[in-house]
Amino acid sequence: MIADPIQRGIGMTSEKTRQRLVTRLRDKGIRDEAVLEAIAATPRHLFVDEALSSRAYEDTALPIGRGQTISQPYVVALMTAAIHGERPLRKVLEVGTGSGYQAAILARLCDRVFTTERIGELVRTARQRFHRLGLHNILTRHADGLEGWPTQAPFDAIVVTAGGEVPDALLEQLDEGGVLVAPMNDGQGQRLTRVTRTATGFEREDLGPVIFVPLLSGLE
Ligand code: SAH
Secondary structure (H helix, E strand, O other), rough: OOOOOOOOOOHHHOOOEEEHHHHHHOOOOOHHHHHHHHHHOOHHHHHOOHHHHHHHOOOEEEEEEOOOOOHHHHHHHHHHHHHHOOOOEEEEEEEEEOOHHHHHHHHOOOOOEEEEEOOOOHHHHHHHHHHHHHOOEEEEEEEOOOOOOHHHHHHHEEEEEEEOOHHHHHHOOOOOOEEEEEEEEEEOEEEEEEEEOOOOOEEEEEEEEOOOOOOOOOOO
């Protein structure tokens, strides 16, 4: 009987299962080896309810309670690759901690991750996961992420993991040369969008269609 969930990685949650997910992401076009390594090193089954752990290495979003979801691994990889490699990532802000999985991936590629979540219960569970996995470079805040984290700005990158309107206040917290990735509405649906802050303004690039839960304001 193995009681420790970190040890429960036999079978459906084993190293081999995780490697299969990495192979799938590579086949789908993820080329950034550091991102793939971070995915291989992060036990996604510890970021979902135990009843769902056998599905944790499928390339799908899964429910995490409170009407929210842990993002699809492909989308996590795509968003991470979209901010990685351009410049050293000293400080990265995430809006929408959710399960904490995206933050855990970022923590392996950035010096420090600042992550915000509006639902208190999700903040508490995510914090416990970071602690148990020894991810000490993640700071979590129960806050409306649309306000950013002004006392820690500027950021090298900002990752928004819920879809909607990104306020200027958030873009203003990007360092010059910094990048923000977010699902933005284009009238027909959400498009993953990368915004780069230049010396004179902001440049936008489209990275394709995505489906995220909505960005909401205020706390729960
Ligand atoms: N990155 C998460 C994905 C969670 S889904 C993961 O890897 O699991 C998106 C999350 O964004 C939800 O938990 C939702 O509560 C949160 N969210 C939505 N609007 C927000 C806001 N304004 N500020 C902070 N969090 C927000």
